Amino acid sequence: MSAFISITDVHKVYRVGAGMLRRGQALQAVRGVSLAVAKGASYGLVGESGSGKSTLAKIVMGAERPSAGTVQIDGRLMDGRASALSWLRTCLQPVLQDPYGSLNPTFCVRQLVDEPLRIHHKGLSARELTLRVNTLLAQVGLPTHLALRHPRELSGGQKQRVAIARALALSPQCLVLDEPVSALDVSVQAQVLNLLDDMQAERGLTYLLISHDLAVVAHMSDHVGVMYLGALQEQGPVEQVLAAPRHPYTRALIAAAEPVRGRLAEPLQGEVPSPLAPPSGCVFHPRCPAASARCRREAPPLRQVAQGHWAACHNA
Incomplete structure (x- = not known):
């Protein structure tokens, strides 16, 4: 199509x-x-x-x-x-x-x-x-x-x-x-x-x-894209992304919307950073419970993690 x-x-x-x-x-x-x-x-x-x-x-x-x-x-x-x-x-x-x-x-x-x-x-x-x-x-x-x-x-x-x-x-x-x-x-x-x-x-x-x-x-x-601070963090078929999210931000959004289904995700902490002064590395790292030193210094590319499913996370 x-x-x-x-x-x-x-x-x-x-x-x-x-x-x-x-x-x-x-x-x-x-x-x-x-x-x-x-x-x-x-x-x-x-x-x-x-x-x-x-x-x-x-x-x-x-x-x-x-x-x-x-x-x-x-x-x-x-x-x-x-x-x-x-x-x-x-x-x-x-x-x-x-x-x-x-x-x-x-x-x-x-x-x-x-x-x-x-x-x-x-x-x-x-x-x-x-x-x-x-x-x-x-x-x-x-x-x-x-x-x-x-x-x-x-x-x-x-x-x-x-x-x-x-x-x-x-x-x-x-x-x-x-x-x-x-x-x-x-x-x-x-x-x-x-x-x-x-x-x-x-x-x-x-x-x-x-x-x-x-x-x-x-x-x-049919498809969904998850945006954070101006960039796509995850995208793919809606059933696949919502059933098996690969980015911690997507998991946190699901946990907020459906606490029972998303009970294993960490709740989001803090506020969205100012777009006038975005964080170095991964823009989500200040709020991510799994952030590492690599996340703080290196921005992850949006890469394919499954058929038609993409995520911008070093740990996806």
């Missing part, structure tokens, strides 16, 4: 405190990430806050330019040119974390959903727009009478369904799901996740899922 998203050695560096006469400090938000997402598959990125997941998602969506490395979407190089970005807007759409903040409160549901169509398909008549909106609302499980309501009149689950309908308006091939259910009540999360599963099966969509919730990643993803 060919790769729909291909990320090769991507870096993203921000300058903090830069000014006219100051270069500022380098904050490396993403460090040498390479991954591939097969067409029609789901890839989950997991890690603590500040691990670089959302920055990488912004690079894939074209909202940020990488400082180094390349991103290809469906074989097309995303080089920042206007033509590439224009094509990307119809090919790939985001579903963001907060449905309360991602929907314009002054628009009714019909305006929210048909806005992409009005921008990209200017020749559609009012009747065609209405039919298209009603079809999209039906596909995400919303009655058409909600089309005239405003976001403040909807529940959290309904808002996220509207956001999904809007993302599907241009018939994209890929959705970038950035914490798509974390702002919702637990009782609603499963409904939205099942809806996303159904949409993927019906449309053959590719998903890049960003989440801190391992249960969501396990439910949604």
